Amino acid sequence: MKFLFSAQGWPYMLTPFIPAAVxxxxxxxxxxxxxxxxxxxxxxxxxxxxxxxxxxxxxxxxGIGGLLNVTFGNAPELIIALFALGEGLQEVVxxxxxxxxxxxxxxxxxxxxxxxxxxxxxxxxxxxxxxIQATLLFLAAAALLMPAIFELVEGQxxxxxxxxxxxxxxxVEDLSLATAIVLIGTYLAGLLFSLRTHKDLFNxxxxxxxxxxxxxxxxxxxxxxxxxxxxxxxMSEVLVGSISEASESIxxxxxxxxxxxxxxxxxAAEHWVAILVAFKNKMDLAVNIAxxxxxxxxxxxxxxxxxxxxxxxxxxxPLVFNGFELGAIVLAILVANVITHDGESNxxxxxxxxxxxxxxxxxxYFA
Numbered sequence: 001m002k003f004l005f006s007a008q009g010w011p012y013m014l015t016p017f018i019p020a021a022v023x024x025x026x027x028x029x030x031x032x033x034x035x036x037x038x039x040x041x042x043x044x045x046x047x048x049x050x051x052x053x054x055x056x057x058x059x060x061x062x063g064i065g066g067l068l069n070v071t072f073g074n075a076p077e078l079i080i081a082l083f084a085l086g087e088g089l090q091e092v093v094x095x096x097x098x099x100x101x102x103x104x105x106x107x108x109x110x111x112x113x114x115x116x117x118x119x120x121x122x123x124x125x126x127x128x129x130x131x132i133q134a135t136l137l138f139l140a141a142a143a144l145l146m147p148a149i150f151e152l153v154e155g156q157x158x159x160x161x162x163x164x165x166x167x168x169x170x171x172v173e174d175l176s177l178a179t180a181i182v183l184i185g186t187y188l189a190g191l192l193f194s195l196r197t198h199k200d201l202f203n204x205x206x207x208x209x210x211x212x213x214x215x216x217x218x219x220x221x222x223x224x225x226x227x228x229x230x231x232x233x234x235m236s237e238v239l240v241g242s243i244s245e246a247s248e249s250i251x252x253x254x255x256x257x258x259x260x261x262x263x264x265x266x267x268a269a270e271h272w273v274a275i276l277v278a279f280k281n282k283m284d285l286a287v288n289i290a291x292x293x294x295x296x297x298x299x300x301x302x303x304x305x306x307x308x309x310x311x312x313x314x315x316x317x318p319l320v321f322n323g324f325e326l327g328a329i330v331l332a333i334l335v336a337n338v339i340t341h342d343g344e345s346n347x348x349x350x351x352x353x354x355x356x357x358x359x360x361x362x363x364x365y366f367a
Contacts, residue, residue: 011047011272014040018235025238031245038239042265043272045231050273052224053285055216074100074296075229076236080262081305083240088314091163091322092258093305098325099263100297102360105137105336107264108274109290110353113339116278116286117347125283127343129194129201133291134337136190140298141333143179147172147319148326159322161255161367168318176318177310180303187299236265256364259325283345291336324367328360 021038077100081093116123148158151172159166194201216224240262247257264271278286302319309317321329335356339349 011044013044015044017041018044018231021235021238025241031242032249034242035239035246038235038242039265041235042232042239045228045235046272048224049228049232050276052216052221052228053273055221056218056225059218074293074301076233076265077263077297078301078304079233080236080240080265081301082308082312083237085305085309085313085317088165089254089258090165090309090313090317091159092254092262093317094319094321095255095258095325096262097297097302097305098321098328099259100301101137101140101294102328102332102357103260103263104290104294104297105332106353106357106360108271108293109287109336109339110350110357111271112274112278112283112286112290113345113350114347114354115275115350116281116283117345117350119279120281121346123278123281123283123345125287125340125343125345126201127341129284130287130291130340130343131337132193132201133288133295134333134340136186136295136299137291137333137336139186140183140295140302141329143183144298144302144319144321144329145326147176147179148321150175151318151320158326159320161322161324161364162253163322165314166320167315168320172318172320173316176306176320177316179319180306183299183303187296187303190295190299239265252365253367255367259328259364260361287340291340294336324364328364331356331360 017037017040021034021041024034024037077096081096084090084093084096113123151168152158155168155172243257243261244254247254247261252261274286274289277283277289306317306319309315335353339345339353
């Protein structure tokens with residue numbers, strides 16, 4: 001009982017909301033009620049993922065631990081996006097991609113630096129590893145910008161924030177497909193770089209100096225990570241199933257729901273884990289989770305969705321983003337690069353990241 005009231009244990013008090021959300025969904029209850037209950041149900045599953053990631057990181061270092069976490073953490077978002085593709089909501093899918101990128105490098109990293117910085121005056125992390133991840137984000141930004149630039153010059157212009165689906169010609173669709181293939185190849189090369197040829201950069205010597213956790217075996221931690229990933233996906237599906245009607249009742253646009261709400265829901269696991277480990281002064285793992293998750297969304301999830309759109313939904317989904325989304329991607333990646341380049345962080349840098357996220361969120365609300 002004492003554990004439930006501790007810093008690590010309190011999220012598990014919300015476990016009853018998991019079956020409650022499923023029951024409300026089956027009973028076709030009020031969408032707004034389902035929305036909030038499912039959101040609460042995500043918290044304990046994210047906490048379990050955090051505990052499992054901590055145990056694995058203690059044995060394998062923050063690089064592999066962070067990789068496992070973003071892999072499981074982004075699975076719900078991929079499922080959500082595939083469902084939305086099947087419904088023909090391509091602009092909502094693209095909004096959620098952008099929301100995940102800026103959410104991780106601004107909201108998650110900012111909250112991690114703020115929470116960690118309030119407890120620890122100065123926190124350090126591997127600047128070289130962070131810069132490599134940031135460079136990958138620059139590559140992703142270029143790749144996500146080029147189809148939009150092509151459409152501005154040769155096509156019909158950028159889509160409106162209020163659009164659900166826009167028909168493009170086959171040229172920009174083929175350009176997006178080729179870009180997706182290049183991005184996936186780069187992502188796979190990045191995995192080889194971080195896990196084999198240069199794994200020392202992502203597993204520095206001082207990363208082994210972890211405090212005692214739950215004492216789980218590797219097998220138990222992997223099973224817990226797998227189960228928590230499934231539960232986060234289930235809760236995310238229930239929540240997103242109610243978002244359309246709930247957002248209409250609350251008065252939010254589908255664009256805002258995609259870029260803010262869906263992105264936060266799909267990345268709830270990373271949010272909790274990154275803040276938790278930053279509070280424990282493990283900024284290497286926090287930065288790997290936040291920046292690494294953004295890189296995975298841009299280099300792997302987005303290209304997979306482009307390829308999948310050729311087989312499901314209303315047709316191919318080109319990587320043509322609207323003006324708000326393009327501006328958000330560029331600003332977020334530039335600011336994240338500036339803040340992470342020195343390998344040090346403090347609470348005020350976290351405030352700056354959160355402030356930019358708030359400014360973008362306000363702009364999206366009025367779009």
